[in-house]
Amino acid sequence: MITSIIFSKDRPLQLDLTLKSISKNFKDTNDIVVLEKYSEAYQESLNNVKIEHPNIKFITQSNSIYADICSISINSNNKYICFFTDDNIVYRQVSQSVSYDNLFSAPQVVCLSLRLGKNIHKRFHHGREMSDELNHYQEIGDYVFVPKTMYIYGSYWSYSHSVDGHVFRKSEIIDMFSQIEYLSKKFQFKQTPNEVETQMQRFWPISGNFMVCTQHSTVVNSPNNRVSNTHTENFSGEHFMYESEFLLGKYMNGKRIDMDLLDLSNIVCPHQEIDILNGLI
Numbered sequence: 708m709i710t711s712i713i714f715s716k717d718r719p720l721q722l723d724l725t726l727k728s729i730s731k732n733f734k735d736t737n738d739i740v741v742l743e744k745y746s747e748a749y750q751e752s753l754n755n756v757k758i759e760h761p762n763i764k765f766i767t768q769s770n771s772i773y774a775d776i777c778s779i780s781i782n783s784n785n786k787y788i789c790f791f792t793d794d795n796i797v798y799r800q801v802s803q804s805v806s807y808d809n810l811f812s813a814p815q816v817v818c819l820s821l822r823l824g825k826n827i828h829k830r831f832h833h834g835r836e837m838s839d840e841l842n843h844y845q846e847i848g849d850y851v852f853v854p855k856t857m858y859i860y861g862s863y864w865s866y867s868h869s870v871d872g873h874v875f876r877k878s879e880i881i882d883m884f885s886q887i888e889y890l891s892k893k894f895q896f897k898q899t900p901n902e903v904e905t906q907m908q909r910f911w912p913i914s915g916n917f918m919v920c921t922q923h924s925t926v927v928n929s930p931n932n933r934v935s936n937t938h939t940e941n942f943s944g945e946h947f948m949y950e951s952e953f954l955l956g957k958y959m960n961g962k963r964i965d966m967d968l969l970d971l972s973n974i975v976c977p978h979q980e981i982d983i984l985n986g987l988i
Contacts, residue, residue, distance in 0.1 A: 792870060818873045
């Protein structure tokens with residue numbers, strides 16, 4: 708089974724959707740930890756999320772997000788760690804027939820990506836739509852094995868160290884974040900999920916060459932808003948912009964998002980804006 712770590716900041720409505728989508732479509736995760744950093748204005752909404760999701764663990768981010776990740780991983784009883792952000796949606800069923808031990812028995816495999824599949828062929832960068840086709844791969848049964856070094860670095864097909872629905876060996880996460888935590892004390896790394904992903908890239912050249920995915924992706928990130936001032940080059944809210952304060956008001960008025968009402972029929976990019984308010988009930 709898998710421990711899922713969800714990074715969350717000031718997005719109670721979106722976090723609620725993420726948690727419900729995981730519960731519905733990712734049955735192999737039996738341990739879910741929300742690593743949260745909520746502002747004072749959002750504390751009441753966070754308390755409501757905790758009440759509505761009593762089986763979820765909530766941990767307040769300390770002064771070192773890297774130490775937090777390491778501690779959560781060390782204390783996990785599972786062999787695998789999956790990362791999510793609170794604007795992720797597990798929009799399709801993750802097959803429970805996946806044999807993680809078999810997949811990860813090969814040292815060449817670095818991760819299982821839930822956000823990749825043959826349906827993915829677009830990339831949005833600095834407001835531009837570009838092609839990001841899957842050209843080099845091997846199929847073994849239901850799985851697609853992608854050699855990341857056959858693609859330009861930064862392509863989704865090369866980007867193995869992501870916090871959007873990527874599953875890793877727990878042992879490797881502990882090794883990575885023990886080292887990152889040490890470096891963070893010296894170089895004062897920023898304490899955000901985007902920076903977490905940035906710092907993970909130092910392990911790209913020394914990790915396994917193959918990412919694995921299934922035929923169709925099961926996770927999508929809907930970047931409807933921004934809650935961090937780092938990595939401002941990442942696009943958000945270009946099509947369906949909903950500020951966090953606006954969504955907070957909806958949440959505190961009792962509104963929730965029903966995933967079954969969302970249009971998730973044509974996912975072609977791991978970061979693809981969904982009109983999440985179409986599912987508001």
